[in-house]
Amino acid sequence: MPADARYRRIAADIIRRIEAGEWPAGAPLPSRRALATEYGVGEQTVRLAYVLLRDTHILDGEERKHVTVAHPPAMRTLTDVDAEWPYATETTDTRPRRASGDLAERLGVTPSTMLQHATVECLEPGGRSAMLVLSWWRGRRRPHVSYAAELGVTRLGEEHAHALGLLVDAMAYRVVRTRLDVHGAPVETADLILPMDRWTIRL
Structure with missing residues (x-):
């Protein structure tokens, strides 16, 4: 044989x-x-x-x-993009970044403004990554009272594909979440990257 x-x-x-x-x-x-x-x-x-x-x-x-x-990836339904993740998380990157044109528009700042940043990997009980949350904010984190969200898709680059255990160029859901203060001003924005084989979206 x-x-x-x-x-x-x-x-x-x-x-x-x-x-x-x-x-x-x-x-x-x-x-x-x-x-x-x-x-x-x-x-x-x-x-x-x-x-x-x-x-x-x-x-x-x-x-x-x-x-x-392997623990089979759970199929989850996302209904609240602002809910706390109920299992373990791991922060993998906290390097400050300069605001791109897109981030500047989302946060209402000037392009190239220095922003705080965090990439958080949300883990299933078996240890497999369920989603990535990439957040940006200016200065100290401030409380929010509401948020806005937009759903789209994105093609994964090498870093995010590796973290999620997927192939480079695989498609994933991308939820753009912007948290707002009592006056409706943005205080933080984030990209939630969710593998399509592990999530359905209901907003």
């Missing part, structure tokens, strides 16, 4: 065993050596099967480490 057919056959059998409940979500799989012995193939063939299953989000884990069964 050709090597390509062998590792694909093994990958398909691993999926069958996962679906049968042999390895639940989060459970580690056997080592490459153990599975190579079980299937009667070389470790490289098992490695290729693991790579294929990681690329298709069936397995999680890094090269040369134990892999685990």
Whole structure:
């Protein structure tokens, strides 16, 4: 049997065993050596099967480490773009930025004004990224009483695709949220980047 057919056959059998409940979500799989012995193939063939299953989000884990069964991404419905994320978050970037023309218009400032910035990764209970929130504001963060939101789509660049576990140039929802003070003036604006395979939008 050709090597390509062998590792694909093994990958398909691993999926069958996962679906049968042999390895639940989060459970580690056997080592490459153990599975190579079980299937009667070389470790490289098992490695290729693991790579294929990681690329298709069936397995999680890094090269040369134990892999685990991936938690399936939950399909969520976004109804309140200003709600707090109920699970873990991780702030991955806080470098100040100069306002682009778009950000300047959204915040009512002059282009090139220095803005505070935060990129926050919102994580599912299993640890997979559910969405990214990129926020910008001027000076200190101020309270808001309302917000405006616009829904669109965006093509993911390398950084955001990697964070979300998606391919570069994949399409994602982009919600532009601008928080407003009691006078209706913008105090903060954000891009919410949501993978289309994990979200439906109801605004």
